Amino acid sequence: MVDLLPVTLALLSGLAFVYLLLKHFAKEGCPSKLPHGNMGWPICGETLGFLKSHKSNSMGTFLEEHCSRYGKVFKSHLFGSPTIVSCDHELNMFILQNEGKLFPVDYPKPMHQILGKFSLLLVSGDLHKKLRNTIISFIRASKSEPKFLHCVENLSLSTIESWGGRKEVAFYKEAKRFTLNAMLKHLLNIDPEEPLASKILEEFETYIKGFVSLPLRIPGTTCFKAIKARVRLTSIFKEILAERLKGDAGPAEGADCLNVILSKQNLSDEERVSIVMDLLFGGYETTAKLISLIVYFLGQAPYSFEKLKEEHQAVRKIKKDGEPLNLEDYMKMEFTNNVIYEAMRYGNVVKFLHRKALQDVKFKDFVIPSGWKVLPVLSSSHFDPTLHENPQEFNPWRWNGNATSKKVLPFGGGPRLCPGADVAKVEISFFLHHLVLNYRWKTKADECPLALPYVEFTRGLLLEIEPTEKSFGRNPL
Template sequence: MVDSLLHFFLFASAVLMALIVCIKSTKYRNKNKKRFKLPPGRKGWPFVGETFPYLKPHHATTMGDFMENHISRFGKIYRSNLFGEPTIVSADAGLNRYILQNEGKLFECSYPKSIGGILGKWSMLVLVGDMHRQMRMISLNFMSHAKLRSHLLRDVELHTLSVLDSWSVRRTFSAQEEAKKFTFNLMAKHIMSMGPGEVETEQLKREYITFMKGVVSAPINLPWTAYWKALRVEHLEIASNKKQKGDVGLNWDDYKQMEFTHCVINETLRLGNVVRFIHRKALRDIQYKGYDIPCGWKVLPVFTAVHLDDSIYKDPQQFNPWRWQKNSSSAAAMSGNFVPFGGGPRLCAGSELAKLEMAVFVHHLVLKYDWELAEPDHPFAFPFVDFPKGLPIRVHVIT
């Protein structure tokens, strides 16, 4: 009996002590929270927060209902609970630039553990600090301007011609799959000296295609539109000049003359940006526009929201490559808020190569083929850009 009473007393004391500790810690946390002026927002469901509605598939040329509703209700900077952590979401161009420019000082790359588990701990996407800088320098050596001029331009052109020649007997196919294979085969040859069709190349390509979602961002149907005609005129002029000079193959001057092509590429990336947002973490308490971002909180700069901001881009839902021309009154303001490849110390090392690939491919495509959608297929964000049907197109050789 005495033992039972003693056990009950000890148990009751332990429960009481636990309650006191919980109450005190809750009061401390609440007191600690009150010193922060957090952006408005909501937490959502326990544990998962608002992750599922945030990742809900939507048309790739929009921000999606979640972002539009939250911006309308809370403003361009709001708080949420995403991927299991308290998060500040930014659709504010100034804050996004501030985050990118202060990488490693005030903010640090911080992707969910699931991403790191898939990519591996040595992936440039998840590395931080000195290790990331070293890996980035290695990558930049492969894709420097000197390499682009001396080797890669010719390699990209030869690979482009090979791919386009294969289309002449196929007629209808998935443009998305062709784009994935085009990108992979080019990089496999350049970085790993692996040729198309080799057993190791094909095996690695299958793994690459399985993993990568949405490496294509083309929310447009070019043929028979004003910008398609403008593109064709530009590339016919380049081809005519080369023929008169007896030149074979594109050179760097030809690439730099593709001014309208670069406008089309920019507008395509703006409307169908593959990297729609990035994951960062605050390294210290930060104040911005009257709001506090507590140390350790996740921060999500949403690039798509800025690219579709009507205070920066006139009629942002419209595909208008002319907005990027140098004589455009808003070109300078738009460029400062245009970040399809990120920015700051973590600017994509392959950004210049990507633009070179697109420009060379478009050059030969508009000279060799007319094309059309084989069936309607609109890009969706999952959250990466993807085409449900693979973007089936039908091509016709220009005679």
């Protein structure tokens, strides 16, 4: 007698799958005039394909194939929600400019627990304006403050001098060490040698990894560990805040960020901690990634390297031996600024943003439905041949004039334009000044920046370094 059990089980499994599939598409509602696309599998949709790693100086096969098949705007199912993905520069600009009206932020729920409810990435309205204004007031003061500029230059020199006698450097680790030390000193007046600096670095590394993981709050997952790391970091920063309040120095004294934050009486302790976390995240992680991208691209662009070196030689030539850099020197670094922007365009520290449609929005011939997730892919316009000549080429000269700046979104846009961009550029410029005057380097053939989706150098960006014939020593600061 034929055993019908396996056949019955297979039939039931098939019917259950079809039922879930039909239920999945019925749930989306699929209003008319939607962009073309594929909703993928039930529950997970196309999330795994969307998050598949690829070179950060490319769109990746998922977006390339979908744009080729469906157009620059397509529907999908990502991060547990029906989604409109935009690789259209015009639509992305529209989304960013209408962030407070039509497209609020919409990060997955577990991300809220990683970021905290007062993160600048999540809050909106008057609260967003209050927290952002506090950060901007600190950033503006920092950019021209001699103490901050000297701190950045000293840390740049100490980092580079530590390579003496070495033939190889794991640069990504060095860049993170430099940016973290700069931010800890400037934000909280913590010296790099203090044990607390190492503890914060360890916890922050765990915290950061949550941003590039699947948003699953399950014990043992990267996301879960990141949430716990944030709890511990919050405890550390609250303790520092409490100690500062009990100290002899009043909130208005000193030059670090915490004293500036404490002087703002309209902030709660949770809001103050969140500001520190946001500044540390932007000033440490994203700045380190950007410096690493610049060094990687310069290692493969000799003409850009020589032009950059000539600019910094000219800056150093008019200064006395050992004289520190100042804001006027920074303002002369025009090609350096081009290099920074081109690395952001070509390397894409931030690939996409999480948004949500508050109402049905008509764009061209289709409708973005109310309640759907919207993902503006910022990197898409950076590789658009209709916007840029030879977009797959690292070319800092394309930034001469204002034409390119209108076609890219390296620091985001709209009311959420990165508030710390100016300070990041100062840090990078000072570091590059001493780097290009002291060293040449080569990148490994099999090394490349990967979008995971945030940029990572999985091999650490190992460089072969060689000191230049003439280098400039430490400034007597």
